[in-house]
Amino acid sequence: MLVTLHYTDLAVAALLLLVNGGLSMALDLGLARPLLVAALRMVVQLSLVGLVLTRLFALESPWLTLGAALVMLLFAGQETMARQERRLTGWWSYGIGTGAMGTAAGIVLLLGLSTAVRPDPWWDARYAIPMLGMVLGNAMSGVGLALHTLTATAARERAAIEAQLALGHTRWTALRPILRHALRTALMPTINSMAAMGVVALPGMMTGQILSGVDPGEAVKYQILIMFLISGATGLGVLAASLATVRRLSDRRHRLRLDRLVRRKQA
Structure with a gap:
């Protein structure tokens, strides 16, 4: 009830x-x-x-549903950029974060709608928009954390990175420890959330469904599905954004290009 x-x-x-x-x-x-x-x-x-x-x-318009999804993505990209202490100059910071989140969330959402939920029509906004919101929100947090960690650490470890490059290592080898650190930092909240879910915490979606009268067993299945989608989108988005940022922080001659970073103005 x-x-x-x-x-x-x-x-x-x-x-x-x-x-x-x-x-x-x-x-x-x-x-x-x-x-x-x-x-x-x-x-x-x-x-x-x-x-x-x-x-x-x-x-029940597919175009309005697509428009709403694009608006959500654009705002998510802005929030991702705002969370970075150091950001790439120009449109790169916004473009990399938005592109990575949009691609990852789109792939995962289409997978979930076409194979598991299967609404009729498949783009039904009642299913697509809430699912996108949960997936995109978590991907936004992961991508923002990854880019913040990656750019801040690269600036802090500049001497060590340039020493590796001077010894003849490629940019991917020199920046690999920082990349791994950023990926681990960004993915750990999702891993911790899944590990504690059910025993320590009842997630919001599951709780909302139970309060609205849905059978707890059915609510659990939906929550498990959503968590799989969230982890997949976060992983794909974080990896794509981090690799693109590493590429932007260096050039074809394997030089570190911290001049492409700008520090966020403090309020």
């Missing part, structure tokens, strides 16, 4: 934010304002998304 939530119920839950804000001010953490802004952004964005999805589901 689905329990309908009222705005008063949400207001009561929002009181917990006041507790967090009070703790921040008491401990001088400086997080009260960012917490308030983040909460307001979340409420506004989710409210608008709810209105858009209601209309999108009713229209």
